[in-house]
Amino acid sequence: MSSAMQFYVSVILIYLGIDLIACWGLNLQYGVAGVVNLAFIAFQAVGAYTAAILSMGPAQPQGYQTYFIGASLPFPVPIICAVLVGGVLSGLVGLVALRRLRSDLQAIVLLVFSLVATDIATNQVGFLNGSAGLSQIPLPLESLLNLTPLDYQWFYVGFTAVACLLAFWVVRRLTGSPLGRAMRSVRDNEYAAAALGRNVFAMRMRALIVGGMIAAFSGALLVPIVGAWAPSSWLYGETLVLFAALLLGGRGNNLGVALGAVLVPGLFLEGTSFIHYTARPGFIDAVQWIVIGLLMLLVLWFRPQGLLPERPRRVDLAPSLLPPSRWPWLARNRLAERSELAGRPE
Amino acid sequence: MQLFLESIGFGIVTASVLAIAGVGFTIQVGIANMFNLTYGTVMIIAAFVAYGCNAAGVSIWVCLPVAAVTGGVLTALLHRGVFRPFLRRGTSPFAMVIVTVATGFVLQYTLQAIWGSNYYTYRFSRGTTHHLGPLLLTTAQLWIIALAVLLLLAMHLLLSQTKLGKAMRATAADPDLARACGIQTDRIAAVAWTLTGALCGLGGVALVMSTATFDFTTGASFMIVVVAAAVLGGVGRPSGAMVGALIVGLGSEIVAAVLSPDYKDVVAFGLLIVTLLVRPQGLLAGRGAATAGQVEVLGS
Numbered sequence: 001m002s003s004a005m006q007f008y009v010s011v012i013l014i015y016l017g018i019d020l021i022a023c024w025g026l027n028l029q030y031g032v033a034g035v036v037n038l039a040f041i042a043f044q045a046v047g048a049y050t051a052a053i054l055s056m057g058p059a060q061p062q063g064y065q066t067y068f069i070g071a072s073l074p075f076p077v078p079i080i081c082a083v084l085v086g087g088v089l090s091g092l093v094g095l096v097a098l099r100r101l102r103s104d105l106q107a108i109v110l111l112v113f114s115l116v117a118t119d120i121a122t123n124q125v126g127f128l129n130g131s132a133g134l135s136q137i138p139l140p141l142e143s144l145l146n147l148t149p150l151d152y153q154w155f156y157v158g159f160t161a162v163a164c165l166l167a168f169w170v171v172r173r174l175t176g177s178p179l180g181r182a183m184r185s186v187r188d189n190e191y192a193a194a195a196l197g198r199n200v201f202a203m204r205m206r207a208l209i210v211g212g213m214i215a216a217f218s219g220a221l222l223v224p225i226v227g228a229w230a231p232s233s234w235l236y237g238e239t240l241v242l243f244a245a246l247l248l249g250g251r252g253n254n255l256g257v258a259l260g261a262v263l264v265p266g267l268f269l270e271g272t273s274f275i276h277y278t279a280r281p282g283f284i285d286a287v288q289w290i291v292i293g294l295l296m297l298l299v300l301w302f303r304p305q306g307l308l309p310e311r312p313r314r315v316d317l318a319p320s321l322l323p324p325s326r327w328p329w330l331a332r333n334r335l336a337e338r339s340e341l342a343g344r345p346e
Numbered sequence: 347m348q349l350f351l352e353s354i355g356f357g358i359v360t361a362s363v364l365a366i367a368g369v370g371f372t373i374q375v376g377i378a379n380m381f382n383l384t385y386g387t388v389m390i391i392a393a394f395v396a397y398g399c400n401a402a403g404v405s406i407w408v409c410l411p412v413a414a415v416t417g418g419v420l421t422a423l424l425h426r427g428v429f430r431p432f433l434r435r436g437t438s439p440f441a442m443v444i445v446t447v448a449t450g451f452v453l454q455y456t457l458q459a460i461w462g463s464n465y466y467t468y469r470f471s472r473g474t475t476h477h478l479g480p481l482l483l484t485t486a487q488l489w490i491i492a493l494a495v496l497l498l499l500a501m502h503l504l505l506s507q508t509k510l511g512k513a514m515r516a517t518a519a520d521p522d523l524a525r526a527c528g529i530q531t532d533r534i535a536a537v538a539w540t541l542t543g544a545l546c547g548l549g550g551v552a553l554v555m556s557t558a559t560f561d562f563t564t565g566a567s568f569m570i571v572v573v574a575a576a577v578l579g580g581v582g583r584p585s586g587a588m589v590g591a592l593i594v595g596l597g598s599e600i601v602a603a604v605l606s607p608d609y610k611d612v613v614a615f616g617l618l619i620v621t622l623l624v625r626p627q628g629l630l631a632g633r634g635a636a637t638a639g640q641v642e643v644l645g646s
Contacts, residue, residue: 034440036440036443036444038443038447096619096622096623097622099622099623099626100626101622101626102439103438103439103440104380104381104439104440104442104443105381105577105581106440107440107443107444108381108383108443108573109618109622111383111447112569112570112573112574112615112618113615115566115567115569115570115611116570116611116612116615119608119611119612120612122608123606123608123609237451240447240448240451243444247444282458282462282463283459283462285455285458286455286456286458286459287455287459289451289452289454289455289458290451290452290455290456290459292448292451293448293449293450293451293452293455294448294452296444296445296448297428297445297448297449297452300432300437300441300444300445300448301431301432304437304441
């Protein structure tokens with residue numbers, strides 16, 4: 001493979017890994033807990049900005065970019081701080097967006113939050129350098145490893161892979177746990193879940209915070225490899241790409257979501273970048289966005305459960321809990337019937 | 347002080363535009379119990395159609411009915427072709443948000459594919475400047491305010507005085523009960539969507555006339571203020587949307603004049619958050635409406 005091709009492949013792999021992490025985070029919120037976080041990309045942006053300003057050092061007084069704080073902390077610290085800031089901000093947003101609201105209004109408040117966050121980051125120049133954004137963000141460990149640019153790319157591929165495994169482990173632990181079950185119960189029927197003693201607000205809040213931390217983590221991984229980060233990198237449409245991946249792959253199913261992350265942002269958006277078309281600038285972009293929107297609508301209509309649907313979870317009742325039967329040989333059927341009821345209707 | 351007074355004049359114009367748009371939006375929430383997030387984009391599509399007529403040499407005031415028809419037809423088609431089929435399938439409210447966002451996205455980028463990312467401006471005479479007490483307003487701005495007052499009055503009379511309005515309110519309050527009383531709720535809903543779509547189209551042209559330039563994203567960002575105005579007054583209440591429009595419109599223009607015009611949307615967002623924290627049922631909601639976003643009966 002030529003080195004240019006290797007470079008390209010490594011970048012695609014890194015992006016894919018980061019998309020996987022982001023999709024798992026969003027799946028925890030939307031697929032598992034039913035929080036339609038239309039501001040997901042804003043939390044990724046928070047992670048990216050935090051990791052950037054904590055690794056770039058203080059802003060130069062005469063420099064071309066201005067931002068607040070500014071420090072050059074050693075390698076894992078900016079990422080850890082990004083994750084923490086993502087969690088705290090998610091909590092703050094959740095306090096407003098998740099309280100006492102119907103679920104669709106919650107989604108709209110989050111969407112508005114995303115739009116306004118873009119607005120503020122664009123207009124407050126001293127805050128994060130306005131619409132020009134941050135650039136020349138250093139690569140973590142670059143000076144320490146002293147690798148050629150290409151070798152560094154492959155190092156980062158490995159690093160992203162490890163991060164992916166970590167994210168998958170966290171998400172898997174959560175969704176497979178009783179907490180994950182409680183989140184799914186809130187998603188499926190919040191009133192029934194509340195009647196059974198589940199705190200609906202707390203469940204959604206946990207999903208929002210953990211998902212927000214994962215979002216920030218993905219942003220912190222993304223920003224050094226892109227090297228620059230501006231409000232135009234995280235317009236709300238990017239959240240819709242992730243939603244499209246979730247819907248196509250199968251919301252609620254971590255593996256389905258991974259499939260969606262490969263198909264939608266990976267193949268679909270990267271693949272079309274090969275099309276050379278000398279139309280008006282922005283035309284190809286517009287067509288891509290139209291197709292993303294149509295894809296979401298078509299999936300929601302024809303296959304709302306996605307390509308790899310969430311597997312219905314059944315809880316077998318202990319036979320002793322069943323009422324005594326006069327026909328013991330029917331008990332098996334009865335048990336099966338109950339299990340069916342315990343499974344999810346969808 | 348002069349700046350402050352001027353911003354009040356602007357605020358009233360913005361509030362008028364916002365009231366036209368917000369009332370339509372909130373009635374849709376009332377009728378269908380869903381938030382139609384394509385609304386802002388439909389506004390701008392109507393504005394683009396009006397731009398097409400205007401560029402062909404037709405007066406912008408003549409283009410207004412064209413925009414109203416565009417908005418009405420497009421909204422009715424969206425309801426018939428997209429929203430209603432999904433609703434009939436029992437799509438959950440939060441999945442409906444995704445449906446409307448995705449639809450709006452498709453529409454918005456279709457606009458970009460056709461018109462590009464350029465800014466457009468209407469050709470019309472803004473008229474002379476009038477001193478109304480301390481306020482300074484151009485003739486065109488006065489006409490926008492008059493249009494808003496006329497439309498809102500007509501909407502109020504329609505909802506409160508006519509049989510159609512009564513049927514719309516009944517459909518919003520309880521569709522099953524309304525159907526049991528012999529109201530053809532499907533037809534009433536179709537009429538309501540068309541009418542609100544017309545309001546949406548008119549709001550789009552009024553918006554562009556008041557802000558001077560627009561591109562394909564103008565509508566999507568205007569949704570922030572529309573949602574803020576609707577929630578502020580109590581979702582599903584036309585009178586609430588009017589009050590919300592006045593507060594958001596004045597508030598954002600005053601801040602724009604005093605601080606910076608970049609913070610208009612931030613003010614709307616701030617008002618939205620304060621409302622959700624302090625009085626999530628909206629300013630005008632009655633005592634019974636304890637839960638946030640509980641849709642009220644139209645016009646009550």
